[in-house]
Amino acid sequence: MFKKWSSTLYVMAMVTLGTFLFAIGINAFVVPHKLVSGGISGVALMLYYLTGIQVGTLNLLLNIPVLYAAYRWLGRWHVMITIFGTVVSSVFINMLRFLADYNLTSDPLVGAILGGLFCGIGVGTVYRSGGNAGGLDPIALIIRKYYGLQIGSIVLGINMVILTIAAFVVNIEAAAVTLVSLYISAMLTNRVIVGFDQRKAVFIISYKPYKICDLIINQIGRGATILNGEGAYTHQHKQVILVVVSLMQVAKLKKAVEEEDPTAFLMVTDVAEVIGGGFTLPSKAETQQAIERIRARVEVNE
Numbered sequence: 555m556f557k558k559w560s561s562t563l564y565v566m567a568m569v570t571l572g573t574f575l576f577a578i579g580i581n582a583f584v585v586p587h588k589l590v591s592g593g594i595s596g597v598a599l600m601l602y603y604l605t606g607i608q609v610g611t612l613n614l615l616l617n618i619p620v621l622y623a624a625y626r627w628l629g630r631w632h633v634m635i636t637i638f639g640t641v642v643s644s645v646f647i648n649m650l651r652f653l654a655d656y657n658l659t660s661d662p663l664v665g666a667i668l669g670g671l672f673c674g675i676g677v678g679t680v681y682r683s684g685g686n687a688g689g690l691d692p693i694a695l696i697i698r699k700y701y702g703l704q705i706g707s708i709v710l711g712i713n714m715v716i717l718t719i720a721a722f723v724v725n726i727e728a729a730a731v732t733l734v735s736l737y738i739s740a741m742l743t744n745r746v747i748v749g750f751d752q753r754k755a756v757f758i759i760s761y762k763p764y765k766i767c768d769l770i771i772n773q774i775g776r777g778a779t780i781l782n783g784e785g786a787y788t789h790q791h792k793q794v795i796l797v798v799v800s801l802m803q804v805a806k807l808k809k810a811v812e813e814e815d816p817t818a819f820l821m822v823t824d825v826a827e828v829i830g831g832g833f834t835l836p837s838k839a840e841t842q843q844a845i846e847r848i849r850a851r852v853e854v855n856e
Contacts, residue, residue: 579672670738678746
């Protein structure tokens with residue numbers, strides 16, 4: 555029970571932090587230059603420019619229909635966290651509206667860049683914790699749930715439609731500058747969710763699979779998986795080694811494999827996300843046991 559409550563409190567804390575950063579981005583950099591944002595907040599901004607009603611209030615009202623989608627496809631817990639995120643986000647937007655009076659930037663392009671930075675980090679923080687703050691968040695989560703697409707990319711696609719409408723409501727210059735903000739926001743959202751420590755998946759085809767696994771564990775400090783394969787042309791049985799490493803370990807791995815087997819074939823590809831055990835370093839005892847098992851296999855094969 556304690557673990558469940560602590561997890562919920564953590565999500566609520568991250569949603570609060572993320573929506574606070576988002577509200578800063580909107581009020582300090584977007585509103586002063588009469589730019590727009592993405593999602594429901596973008597629609598709220600357009601209506602704000604037309605009616606003068608506070609952005610947070612409009613954001614809250616426009617999010618009411620979205621709650622049904624969250625309830626229908628994401629479950630009760632997501633509805634509750636969506637309500638919490640929507641309310642907190644709307645309150646922060648209204649509470650921090652005084653930031654627009656300071657005119658922190660005189661250049662709309664700089665405002666778009668900084669606005670995208672704050673909004674992207676804020677939204678990414680919310681998503682990374684497993685929460686959402688209304689708007690397009692539940693819709694993006696539903697699409698990711700069924701199609702596996704990155705949330706930032708989903709939101710960017712939907713925002714392009716909103717941006718087209720904004721070009722007629724505000725003006726085409728503001729819409730064009732907003733495009734920069736949306737792009738930066740989407741990229742940072744993806745980066746915060748995935749993490750700034752980029753992972754790489756490396757496939758290694760070698761006739762010395764156990765020796766390669768030995769050096770991966772001993773020199774690189776990672777685990778590996780051996781997959782059975784077959785050459786398409788020769789139909790010769792081969793073993794493929796799969797290992798996930800950090801970006802900084804790629805060069806070290808390539809050098810170690812080349813020294814052990816110059817004829818080895820390596821393929822390096824990006825990994826969007828690593829979930830589950832096996833990536834973090836094992837204990838020294840576990841590492842030593844794995845090395846001994848591999849060395850025993852090497853001796854048998856030789």
